[in-house]
Amino acid sequence: MILSLRSEVAEALEAALSSLDLPTDDLGIEEPPEDVPAVVASSAAFRLAGEVGSPPPEVAADVADAIDVDELTYVSRVDTEGAYLNFLPNETYFAETLDAGVDEEYGHLADRGESVVVEHTSANPTGPVHVGRARNPIIGDALANVLAFAGYDVERHYYVNDAGRQMAVFTWAYETFDEDDLDEEPSRDRIEYDLVRYYRKGNAFLEDASEEEVEAAEAEIEAIMRGLEAGDDEVYERVSEVVDQVLGGMRECLERLPAEFDEFVKETRFMRDGSTEDLAERLKETESATYEDEAWKVELDEFGIDKDLVFLRSDGTSLYTTRDLAHHEWKFDNFDRAVTVLGEDHKLQARQLDAALQILGNDTDVLDSIHYSWVNLPGGEGMSTRRGTGIMLDDLLDEAIDRAREEVESRMDDRIRDDDLDEADVARIAYQVGVGAVRYDIVAKQPTKAITFEWDRALDFEAQSAPYVQYVHARCCGILEGAGVDLDEGPAGLDDVDASLLETPEERALLETIARFPAVIEAAAEDLEPHQVATYTRTFAERFNAFYRECPVLADDVDPDLREARLALVAASRHTVANALSALGIAAPRSM
Structure with missing residues (x-):
C-alpha cells in the first residue's frame, strides 16, 4: 500500500x-x-x-x-x-491497507524476474561453528529472506574451502592418527565434534614434534595440496571424506537457527573444471599482471589498493582468491546479481577481488559485499577451532532454549497445570523463543558494529527483543481464536469491513504502521540491511500494544460492526508481524 x-x-x-x-x-x-x-x-x-x-x-x-x-x-x-x-x-488508503493486511501473504512484493545468489557463512569445514562467526549465517539468512520477500528469485550458497592448507592438514591428521592418539572425548555426539579432534591433534603435532617428523608430515600435506591442484581423483576423494562429514555436522547446527542452503559449492569445483587455470592465464595477459618475488601478481594501484593480489605461485599452483575469482565469474554467468556476506577481516580481500574481476572485463556493479563485525560474549575469550578454544554455536542455542523454557514455564504455570499445553507445546515454544532471541539480538544491530550478546536483554519479554515482538503475534492469535476464528483457515468475512470505524489515534497509528511494511521490505532489500525490518518490528509492537490497551475487541459493549473492523485490524496485524518475523528467520508462536 x-x-x-x-x-x-x-x-x-x-x-x-x-x-x-x-x-x-x-x-x-x-x-x-x-x-x-x-x-x-x-x-x-x-x-x-x-x-x-x-x-x-x-x-x-x-x-x-x-x-x-x-x-x-x-x-x-x-x-x-x-x-x-x-x-x-485518506479513507481509501486506510480501507485498502486493511484489505491488503488481511491477506496472509501481505508484505510479499511482486516477482521482479531477477535472480540473486546470496553467499554466506562459508566457514572452513574444520570443526563446529563457534559463536564468533554466528553473525554470518544469521545476517546472511535474513538477507536472503528479505530479498525473497522483495520479489527476487534467491538462491542461498555456502562456498566450501576444501582446497586450502587447513583441509590438507585435516586430511593428513585424519589418516595419520587413531582414536587412541587423541587427548579428549568429543564434546557433543555429532560428527564434526568427533573429527575436529584430529584437526587439533594434527596442529599440535606440527607445533611440538621434532624437526624431522614435521618435515615428513609437511611433505605429505604438500602432496595432498598438489594432488588437488592437479585434479587427482584419489586425493579429491580422500579430502572429500573429511570435508563432507564435517559439513554434514555443521549443517545440522546451522539448521537449528535455521539457516538452510540451496547448494554447497566446493572450491575444488573450479580447479577440476579448468576454470581456475583459464582465469590465471587470462590474468597473466592483462597489463596489470607482473611476475616478481617468485609469484604472479595483479597491481591494483589504479583502484586505490596499495597491496597487489597474488594469484599464482612460482610453481604454477593457484591461491584461494584465484579460485574465488573463477567462482564469481561462474556466479555472473548464472545469476543476475551476487551478494556475499563476509567478516570485517575480509574487506581488503573483497576490494581486491572486485578490482581483479573488473580487470578481467566483468561488470561488478552486480556484486555486493556485506561486512559484519564480531559477536562477543561477556567475559569471553578469543575463539579458535585450531586450538579448541571458544564457545560453540550449539552451546549458545542450547542455553538460549533452556533459559527461554524457564521463562515460558514461569509465565504459563496455570495453563501447563490445566493441561492446555503439553510437554511438546512447551518444548516448541521454548525453542521458538530461545532461538528467536539469539537471531533477533544479532540481526537487529547494524552489521558493522561489534556486539556483545547479553542474555537478560535478549530474552526480555518487556523490552525490545524477539520475545517482545513474538508476544504480539501470540496475542493476535489469542484474540482471533477468542472470536472463533480458525487460524488455519483464515479470518473469513474480515476482508469486507468498514475501515472508517477505526478512528481512534491508536487504530490509525497501527493501520499506518501496517501500511509501511511493504516499503520497509523494499528498503531493506535495496539497502541490503535486514536490521531495518527488525527496527520496524519494534515500532510495530509498540503500536499494537497501544491499540490493545486502548481499544477492546471482544468486550460485550463493543458495537458489532466496530468489533468486526477491529478483528480485521488484529488479523492484519497478525499477518504483518508474522511475515516481518519470517523475513528475519524468526518463528511466530501462536501462544507464549
Whole structure:
C-alpha cells in the first residue's frame, strides 16, 4: 500500500515541480518522524531553495499549492512544516491497507524476474561453528529472506574451502592418527565434534614434534595440496571424506537457527573444471599482471589498493582468491546479481577481488559485499577451532532454549497445570523463543558494529527483543481464536469491513504502521540491511500494544460492526508481524 502511495506522491511532486519550472531530478521523498501524522514526506524544498532564491518554507508552500489533492487516490491533504511537505492519508488508503493486511501473504512484493545468489557463512569445514562467526549465517539468512520477500528469485550458497592448507592438514591428521592418539572425548555426539579432534591433534603435532617428523608430515600435506591442484581423483576423494562429514555436522547446527542452503559449492569445483587455470592465464595477459618475488601478481594501484593480489605461485599452483575469482565469474554467468556476506577481516580481500574481476572485463556493479563485525560474549575469550578454544554455536542455542523454557514455564504455570499445553507445546515454544532471541539480538544491530550478546536483554519479554515482538503475534492469535476464528483457515468475512470505524489515534497509528511494511521490505532489500525490518518490528509492537490497551475487541459493549473492523485490524496485524518475523528467520508462536 505505501509503495502505491509513494508512487502517487512521486508523480504528484514531479507534476507540481514541472508546473513551477523547477527541476525534478531529486524529489526528496522520505519517511516522516513518528510524531508527524503523515505517511510520506518530502524535503525537496531544501534543495530547490537555492535555485529559486527563496526561503525553503516558501518554496514548500508554493509546491503544496501546486498539488491538486482532489486528483490523488490516497492523499487527503498536503501540509507544510517548515521546508517539509507532509502527505496525509485518506479513507481509501486506510480501507485498502486493511484489505491488503488481511491477506496472509501481505508484505510479499511482486516477482521482479531477477535472480540473486546470496553467499554466506562459508566457514572452513574444520570443526563446529563457534559463536564468533554466528553473525554470518544469521545476517546472511535474513538477507536472503528479505530479498525473497522483495520479489527476487534467491538462491542461498555456502562456498566450501576444501582446497586450502587447513583441509590438507585435516586430511593428513585424519589418516595419520587413531582414536587412541587423541587427548579428549568429543564434546557433543555429532560428527564434526568427533573429527575436529584430529584437526587439533594434527596442529599440535606440527607445533611440538621434532624437526624431522614435521618435515615428513609437511611433505605429505604438500602432496595432498598438489594432488588437488592437479585434479587427482584419489586425493579429491580422500579430502572429500573429511570435508563432507564435517559439513554434514555443521549443517545440522546451522539448521537449528535455521539457516538452510540451496547448494554447497566446493572450491575444488573450479580447479577440476579448468576454470581456475583459464582465469590465471587470462590474468597473466592483462597489463596489470607482473611476475616478481617468485609469484604472479595483479597491481591494483589504479583502484586505490596499495597491496597487489597474488594469484599464482612460482610453481604454477593457484591461491584461494584465484579460485574465488573463477567462482564469481561462474556466479555472473548464472545469476543476475551476487551478494556475499563476509567478516570485517575480509574487506581488503573483497576490494581486491572486485578490482581483479573488473580487470578481467566483468561488470561488478552486480556484486555486493556485506561486512559484519564480531559477536562477543561477556567475559569471553578469543575463539579458535585450531586450538579448541571458544564457545560453540550449539552451546549458545542450547542455553538460549533452556533459559527461554524457564521463562515460558514461569509465565504459563496455570495453563501447563490445566493441561492446555503439553510437554511438546512447551518444548516448541521454548525453542521458538530461545532461538528467536539469539537471531533477533544479532540481526537487529547494524552489521558493522561489534556486539556483545547479553542474555537478560535478549530474552526480555518487556523490552525490545524477539520475545517482545513474538508476544504480539501470540496475542493476535489469542484474540482471533477468542472470536472463533480458525487460524488455519483464515479470518473469513474480515476482508469486507468498514475501515472508517477505526478512528481512534491508536487504530490509525497501527493501520499506518501496517501500511509501511511493504516499503520497509523494499528498503531493506535495496539497502541490503535486514536490521531495518527488525527496527520496524519494534515500532510495530509498540503500536499494537497501544491499540490493545486502548481499544477492546471482544468486550460485550463493543458495537458489532466496530468489533468486526477491529478483528480485521488484529488479523492484519497478525499477518504483518508474522511475515516481518519470517523475513528475519524468526518463528511466530501462536501462544507464549
